[in-house]
Amino acid sequence: MADGDKQAYVDDMVRRRGYVLPYHKAMAEVDLPVLKAADDLVSAAYLSQRTLDHRTKELLFVLSLTVLKAERHHIASHIRTALRIGVSPQEILEAIEIALPEAGVVAFQHGFDVWREVVGVTGVEPSAGVLPRP
Known part of the structure; x- marks a missing residue:
């Protein structure tokens, strides 16, 4: 996965959440697909307006x-x-x-x-x- 994709995803997380944790940064570097899957769960339960x-x-x-x-x-x-x-x-x-x-x-x-x-x-x-x- 290109470093630009990783950076763009972390930047998008900050925009959506208002913060990013150290583990988010590390996961973006080493396993972006799993970070995206975990982030999808958080988005559904936490970020989405319900x-x-x-x-x-x-x-x-x-x-x-x-x-x-x-x-x-x-x-x-x-x-x-x-x-x-x-x-x-x-x-x-x-x-x-x-x-x-x-x-x-x-x-x-x-x-x-x-x-x-x-x-x-x-x-x-x-x-x-x-x-x-x-």
Whole structure:
């Protein structure tokens, strides 16, 4: 397969999805037909307009990837996509918080840490003198 075909396909993925993952790039290089087949499935379930709107699908992706403790860059890509299409940081956080009762604190913290980094939340530091002395 020509390198131009591979590049064109990756560029098209970015236009359609708004992102491309490291495995997409590598698969384009080594096995474009399988990447295309996998992408067709994602297009049918995720990219095609059906009953659920794009905002809802992104929130579901963020939640499901959080529960699965997916790689940080994968969760971050869906958080950034959600923000780009108008989902508020608070809405994304509330989706991640749904992981607490079903998947537990560890899964929640994983997704929360990614969310915190993407949206730039630093937190509230304890006041000076509050920490116990060694």
